[in-house]
Amino acid sequence: MQVALASDLSLIAEAVRAALVSRRIDVTILTWPGLSRDDPVHRQLARVGPDVALLIYDADTPIRMAGAAALISEWDGPWVVLTGVPRGASWGGLREAGAASVRPNLTGLDEIESLIVMLSEGLAAPCADELDRLLGDWQVAQERVAGLQRRLNRLTPRELQVLDLLSSGVPVRSIATRLGLSESTVRSQVRAVLHKLGVRSQLAAVALLRSTEYVD
DSSP: OEEEEEESOHHHHHHHHHHHHTTTOEEEEOOOSSOOSSSOHHHHHHHHOOSEEEEEOOOOSHHHHHHHHHHHTTOOSOEEEEESSOSSHHHHHHHHHTEEEEEETTOOHHHHHHHHHHHHTTOOOTTHHHHHHHHHHHHHHHHHTTTHHHHHTTSOHHHHHHHHHHHTTOOHHHHHHHHTOOHHHHHHHHHHHHHHHTOSSHHHHHHHHHHHOOOO
16 A cells, blocks of 8 residues: 655654555655655645545645645645644645545544555545534635635645745745745745735735634
């Protein structure tokens, strides 16, 4: 059985991989969320050819939810998401993105293995009905934030990365250095982000994000 694993926490990803390998499950860790023009995620997934994909990630802000949704959309097989975000509307958001199962990140190895086997056999996860109910809560929450998530979902992975850094207070020049891009390229991406969000300044974009961050 082959599993593709993605996480923004490399040490946790390695620990989970080791635990699953001990159960005779082959695991390949994806290069994510770091971006590579030469080896994008969809190409990595095609090369791995997984039976199930596992995402360990806290989709606790609109930007991070958009990042999770973008990753899940790269492969139409079953995704299991382990998250530290409490059960609530955001779990419904992950369901809408395409997750077959969402579980707390403290879920035991036996349950994770059982889910992987179940989904690899084409069966529905035990929590599927609960996720469908939470999907309704998510859709209500989206109306409350006036479609911000839908606008974020239109951003490219690189634009999401730039916006995430901007919202963390990183200036454009430092973003360019960190991402290995020219400052003019980053400024062009910032303009694209502002246009897609429907705001006129970086401050307005950050203020919009902070005013609409959802909590369960």
